[in-house]
Amino acid sequence: MSTPMTAEQIARHVVAEAVWAPSVNNTQPWRFVVGRDQVGLHADTERRLEAADPDGREMMISCGAALFTARLALRSLGYIPQAQVLPDPGDPTLVARLSWPGRAAATEFERRLFSQVRRRRTHRGAFDPEPLPQGLLAALRGEAAKDGAALRIVADDGRRAALAAAVQSAERAQELDSSRVRELTRWTPAPGSACADGVPATSYPARPERTDPYFPGRDFARGHGWGLPPLSTALASRATGVVGLLTTAADESADWVNAGQALQRVLLIATAYGAAVALHSQPLELAWLREVIRTELSDAAYPHLVLRIGMVTQVAVSVRREPADVLSFSSGDGGDHAGPGRG
Ligand SMILES: Cc1cc2nc3c(=O)[nH]c(=O)nc-3n(C[C@H](O)[C@H](O)[C@H](O)COP(=O)(O)O)c2cc1C
Numbered sequence: 001m002s003t004p005m006t007a008e009q010i011a012r013h014v015v016a017e018a019v020w021a022p023s024v025n026n027t028q029p030w031r032f033v034v035g036r037d038q039v040g041l042h043a044d045t046e047r048r049l050e051a052a053d054p055d056g057r058e059m060m061i062s063c064g065a066a067l068f069t070a071r072l073a074l075r076s077l078g079y080i081p082q083a084q085v086l087p088d089p090g091d092p093t094l095v096a097r098l099s100w101p102g103r104a105a106a107t108e109f110e111r112r113l114f115s116q117v118r119r120r121r122t123h124r125g126a127f128d129p130e131p132l133p134q135g136l137l138a139a140l141r142g143e144a145a146k147d148g149a150a151l152r153i154v155a156d157d158g159r160r161a162a163l164a165a166a167v168q169s170a171e172r173a174q175e176l177d178s179s180r181v182r183e184l185t186r187w188t189p190a191p192g193s194a195c196a197d198g199v200p201a202t203s204y205p206a207r208p209e210r211t212d213p214y215f216p217g218r219d220f221a222r223g224h225g226w227g228l229p230p231l232s233t234a235l236a237s238r239a240t241g242v243v244g245l246l247t248t249a250a251d252e253s254a255d256w257v258n259a260g261q262a263l264q265r266v267l268l269i270a271t272a273y274g275a276a277v278a279l280h281s282q283p284l285e286l287a288w289l290r291e292v293i294r295t296e297l298s299d300a301a302y303p304h305l306v307l308r309i310g311m312v313t314q315v316a317v318s319v320r321r322e323p324a325d326v327l328s329f330s331s332g333d334g335g336d337h338a339g340p341g342r343g
Pocket of ligand 1: 020021022023024025026058059061062065120121122123124198199203217218279280281282305316318
């Protein structure tokens with residue numbers, strides 16, 4: 001076997017990949033502290049959405065997605081990751097301690113998933129009216145369950161329509177809520193901006209693509225006319241895609257982290273199959289509507305995200321902060337007692 005890598009080299013590789021995880025409004029609410037032989041993944045609470053995410057649930061889901069990506073990055077190097085989720089009750093923002101105690105070559109499947117980390121993009125809009133590849137939904141359901149979450153496919157027409165109506169009402173309510181609009185403004189830079197976070201205009205369509213039933217996207221452009229022009233002017237029929245809910249049986253911080261890990265698994269597998277996924281968290285950011293969805297549409301399991309899965313040619317471009325901006329070093333266990341350590 002080749003010369004073992006140092007903890008610093010391993011951590012730099014891991015963080016460079018983990019930053020490509022999805023996060024709500026691309027807030028990238030994470031920091032990584034590298035210790036002697038482990039990495040601490042911390043939630044960056046200054047990046048929590050105060051209006052949309054008062055409990056930090058979406059922040060922890062985002063960190064969970066980064067955790068799964070970090071685990072996969074360790075596998076890509078042939079290390080066996082060990083993750084302790086929320087290891088310190090005294091520090092609820094320490095999302096996980098990640099170490100790499102053993103070695104085993106990555107499997108073909110792990111390598112395939114890993115190769116999707118930087119290619120994967122959140123889709124916004126409609127899908128082509130093409131069926132999903134055979135076996136994809138079963139694979140997604142099976143993989144989501146590995147992290148203690150569930151992907152529930154909402155196949156019944158009435159239930160799909162009800163979920164679409166929930167997304168529509170939430171979107172309308174949020175567009176009228178001035179504190180949420182102000183918050184969204186902070187995370188939606190104008191075209192040409194050099195911002196390395198937030199949702200860039202290169203990642204959403206300029207005009208909503210209507211489908212039946214209709215799941216509206218967030219109003220990132222806020223009337224500015226920003227966004228990607230339509231790919232073609234042809235009036236091709238466009239599809240909603242397969243609709244699902246990502247849920248967990250309980251609703252504690254650890255469940256949120258697990259939902260995030262399951263989310264990233266689902267997204268990477270879908271990408272590996274050539275499919276794309278659209279995410280809608282608008283109705284789950286309103287407590288009363290989340291409760292309606294929980295009791296009426298998800299068998300009392302706690303819903304975290306509405307997903308639509310489909311086939312489409314993606315052109316979206318997203319942005320990320322430099323790994324060095326979220327990475328610092330400590331002489332100890334990856335706890336939070338180090339200053340920023342660039343370079
Ligand atoms: C918890 C969570 C909630 C999200 N909610 C939405 C949403 O409601 N609408 C949307 O378009 N994207 C949503 N996203 C996707 C993010 O906006 C996206 O991950 C981020 O902008 C980075 O872009 P990328 O996924 O293409 O890399 C969500 C992501 C997470 C992790």
